[in-house]
Amino acid sequence: MIKADVAVVGLGAFGAATLYQLARAGVKAVGIDRFAPPHDQGSSHGDTRITRAGVGEGEAYVPFALRSHQIWRELEAESGEQLYLDCGLLIVDGAEEAEFHGKSGIGKCSVLAARNAGVEHSVLTPAEAMRAFSQFRLQGHELVYFEPGGGLVFPERCIAAQLKAAQRLGAQIVTDDAVARIEPGRHGVKVQTSSGLEVNAESAVICAGAWNPGLVGAPLAPMRLLRQTLHWFEPEDWSLYAPGRCPSFIWTHGAEPEASFYGFPAIAGMERRGVKIATEQYTAAIDSPEAIERHVDPSETAALFAAHVAGRMMGLKPGALHAAACVYTMAPDGDFVIDRHPQIERITLVSACSGHGFKHSAGAGEFIARLTLGEIVEPVAEFRLARPALQSG
Ligand SMILES: Cc1cc2nc3c(=O)[nH]c(=O)nc-3n(C[C@H](O)[C@H](O)[C@H](O)COP(=O)(O)OP(=O)(O)OC[C@H]3O[C@@H](n4cnc5c(N)ncnc54)[C@H](O)[C@@H]3O)c2cc1C
Known part of the structure; x- marks a missing residue:
């Protein structure tokens, strides 16, 4: 059994970024992934991802892209590895x-x-x-x-650099173990993996990418x-x-x-x-x-x-x-979901692909960490679950 302040489910682009930012904030965080990221089974492989700050998909994304560029540069200085090529x-x-x-x-x-x-x-x-x-x-x-x-x-390098930095700052990482269930627990959220590991955390962030609809069910069913x-x-x-x-x-x-x-x-x-x-x-x-x-x-x-x-x-x-x-x-409207679970307030749901997420992931990870810790109260309106495009039926 592991006890933590925050459990992060999925350590791809957004989970790795969130775990890193939680660790930076001094929070006791544990990240769990069904594989050993970076890997080639999800949405974050293939060597390169486009980045740009004049984001035509919506101006709500611009701060994430700009902040990500800063974070990639900070991580490059720390790690000595190139992450962002302008x-x-x-x-x-x-x-x-x-x-x-x-x-x-x-x-x-x-x-x-x-x-x-x-x-x-x-x-x-x-x-x-x-x-x-x-x-x-x-x-x-x-x-x-x-x-x-x-x-x-370079997506694989970005994920690896953030996971390494998170670990260095004290985050715990569990790999090759899939989260099977997440439910309200006595003091927050109880996470159970397929190997039988139980994680009790005050809150959780679910960033399971393409596995999100299967894991979370109804709120992310429109994906x-x-x-x-x-x-x-x-x-x-x-x-x-x-x-x-x-x-x-x-x-x-x-x-x-x-x-x-x-x-x-x-x-x-x-x-x-x-x-x-x-x-x-x-x-x-x-x-x-x-x-x-x-x-x-x-x-x-x-x-x-x-x-x-x-x-x-x-x-x-x-x-x-x-x-x-x-x-x-x-998503039906091509936008992200970064919002609290509609029934379980202590769970933050992140579904941030629609083909354009990577460039935002480092900056969004910082936002997600702060939203989960209650430092930010209001999710970004464009990324809320309760928007018309996600209301099916
Ligand atoms: C072909 C392609 C091209 C793209 N091009 C661009 C681009 O040029 N620019 C750009 O900005 N974006 C681009 N994107 C989008 C971007 O790559 C995605 O938005 C981003 O990778 C999504 O990250 P994620 O963390 O949501 O998912 P992932 O990185 O896939 O991470 C999800 C993680 O959750 C883990 N997981 C799943 N289920 C469980 C479970 N039950 N328990 C524990 N762990 C679990 C998985 O193993 C995985 O590691 C592209 C995407 C694709 C597919």
Whole structure:
């Protein structure tokens, strides 16, 4: 039996960040994960995640992204490892109505969010964009947003760094043990794992990602699990796609659903070499994270290349060097849930994916820790459970 102030269930992007912030606050915290994070079974693997502070998905996210950038830098100074690469972020918005992360108007909304928050950015003409980044072929009508401080983070390294720092500050970590039940206990919350471990804590945070709907039930039932695929392509000229010459990018190009893709420069020294490119799909949901097809068929790579890359990105060879599958936990409105459990006040629920969570995770972890400790009383309105989009039936 373990006694703690706070139990954190799930130690992926958000759980690791929350545990770290609880430990920083001097709280006795225990984190539990069904695997040994960082791992490749949830939503936080695949080497890179886009980051940007002019967050077109909603201005409520901006403080999380900005604070995350600060935290990654602090952790880099501590650990000596690179977590955040500000290689720039380009958004080519060729179709305002295209859906990206469940929202439309990503270009226009990013400009607005950056302007309102004072985030350094520029709006380029398509010709200027192609002069700056000759690997991209635009048509001429697109809205182009460039954020020089955007770029990418290394998700596995970020998780590992925060877990290590949390442990160093006294947090206890239990791995390879799945939480089976969480219920009100005599002094707060009782957490039971499948191995029989019992954790009694004053409060708990549930950050189980794609396992959240199965673990939490009704409050998170509207979340859908969507398999997504990642593909690493070989450039003919590696230097053209190196950071410095190539930014991270998001590109929407059509009115039809899912007419968008995004990608990253080729990072030297990664085990998986290449220019990572991915799309999103919102139609084929799976019932559980275990149901995900991990194998990515070459026909999936070929379809992505033909639909998105060909004619838009220069000098990439069509076959993938590597490919991987990963899961989105998608809210109907594309927004997060960071809120107290509707029936058990001492439990904080976190479902923060919808395809765009990682960049916010370090800053959000600080918010979640403070919300759980009662230092912040009001959850962010946009992330509440009691919003119309989550009220099914
Ligand atoms: C393909 C893909 C591309 C993405 N691209 C971007 C991007 O470019 N930029 C960006 O900002 N975001 C991006 N995201 C979103 C971002 O990665 C997610 O928002 C984030 O990783 C979600 O973190 P999480 O902590 O909710 O889930 P996870 O990191 O999956 O963590 C959940 C953890 O809970 C554990 N767990 C589950 N059940 C239990 C249990 N019963 N007991 C104990 N532990 C349990 C799991 O083992 C896991 O470690 C992308 C996501 C995907 C899938």
